[in-house]
Amino acid sequence: xxxxxxxxxxxxxxKRQSVAFWCNPISGHAxxxxxxxxxGQGPKLLIQFQNNGVVDDSQLPKDRFSAERLKGxxxxxxxxxxxxxxxAVYLCASSSGQGLEQYFGPGTRLTVT
Amino acid sequence: xxxxKQNSPSLSVQEGRISILNCDYTNSMFDYFLWYKKYPAEGxxxxxxxxxxxxxxxxxxxxxxxxxxxxxxxxxIVPSQPGDSAVYFCAASAIAAGGTxxxxxxFGQGTILTVHP
Numbered sequence: 533x534x535x536x537x538x539x540x541x542x543x544x545x546x547k548r549q550s551v552a553f554w555c556n557p558i559s560g561h562a563x564x565x566x567x568x569x570x571x572g573q574g575p576k577l578l579i580q581f582q583n584n585g586v587v588d589d590s591q592l593p594k595d596r597f598s599a600e601r602l603k604g605x606x607x608x609x610x611x612x613x614x615x616x617x618x619x620a621v622y623l624c625a626s627s628s629g630q631g632l633e634q635y636f637g638p639g640t641r642l643t644v645t
Numbered sequence: 646x647x648x649x650k651q652n653s654p655s656l657s658v659q660e661g662r663i664s665i666l667n668c669d670y671t672n673s674m675f676d677y678f679l680w681y682k683k684y685p686a687e688g689x690x691x692x693x694x695x696x697x698x699x700x701x702x703x704x705x706x707x708x709x710x711x712x713x714x715x716x717x718x719x720x721x722i723v724p725s726q727p728g729d730s731a732v733y734f735c736a737a738s739a740i741a742a743g744g745t746x747x748x749x750x751x752f753g754q755g756t757i758l759t760v761h762p
Contacts, residue, residue, distance in 0.1 A: 536688070574649070574734050574752030575689070588749055623688055634750070636681075636688025 534558065536637035538624050544643045550612035553640045557606070557626030563587075564601055565634060566609050567623040575623055581607065614644045648672045649737050651753035658760050664722040666756050668735030671716065675737040679750070680709060680720050683732045692733075693720070725760045732757050 537556040545551050557564050562583050567575035578597065580587040583604040592599070596615070601607040611618055621641050625634040650669045658664045668678075676697035681689035695702040695709045695718070702709050708721045722729055735753040 572754065574651075574736070574754050575750075576752070577749045580749060625688070633691050636690065638686065638688050 536624055536626055536635055538622075538637040538640055540640055541638065542641050542643075544645065545614055547616055547644050548613040550610065551614055551642065552608050552610045553622050553624075553642075555607045555609070555624030555637060557624070558635055561626035561628050561635075562604070563627045563629060564607050565625040565627075566599055566607070567625065569621045569623055569639070571620070578609070611642075614642075616644050618642060619644045646671075647754075648675075649735055649751050649753040651733075651735055651756050653756050654754070655757040655759070658725045658758065660727055660760055660762050661724045664720075664725040664729065664758055664760065666720040666722075666733050666735075666758065668718050668720075668753055669716060670718075670737050672737070672739070672751075673716070674739040675751075676740060677738045678709070678711060678718050679736045679738070680707075681734045681736060681752075682729075683734065683755070689734055722758075725758075727760050727762050730758055730760050 536558055539554050543551055564581045566578045568578050569575040578592045579589040579599045581601040584601045597611055599609045619642055621639040623639045624637045627634045648671050679694040680692040682692045683689040693704050693707050693709050695711050700711050706722055711718045732755045734755045736750040738750050
């Protein structure tokens with residue numbers, strides 16, 4: 533079974549630029565999560581989708597971050613404009629249902645200069 | 646506010662000995678706890694979990710202990726192997742509104758475990 537796929541793996545941008553990350557969950561997984569992991573900290577949930585509906589986006593900085601999951605499969609997370617403090621690893625995870633085991637992708641390491 | 650804390654940033658253990666990783670939480674609503682392991686350049690992988698109705702769960706070399714009164718859990722690895730060297734994250738969750746599933750995971754900061762041959 534293929535795991536969670538993410539791209540790109542690394543991205544370096546200047547502050548105020550925009551960036552987008554892509555995630556393809558495990559086939560058949562209805563629930564998709566985006567996490568932000570800042571160096572030295574644990575992952576923090578940004579947004580959770582159930583199929584293509586948002587379940588929780590309470591910690592998503594909506595003035596600059598947006599996410600969508602069209603057709604309930606893959607998802608994109610966008611930052612516009614980026615700030616220095618957005619430098620982090622962005623992890624995507626999926627599960628077959630809410631509250632069940634989450635499978636993580638390898639992450640995208642973002643550096644904002 | 647850090648609701649899940651792993652106060653030891655790192656732990657170094659000799660191969661064959663026991664590794665004990667600790668985690669404390671403050672939110673009394675948490676009732677499901679998990680440990681994840683993370684290798685460099687990879688995403689976290691699920692290791693073991695425990696529900697608040699239990700105080701111990703064992704899976705091979707890994708055992709998780711939960712002390713609800715102290716709001717403390719620990720992961721024991723016996724015997725430790727060099728391949729266990731990784732970052733270990735503790736995570737906690739509470740029953741979501743509606744009571745049918747668990748809500749979002751709250752992670753600790755992680756502990757870097759190094760097992761020396």
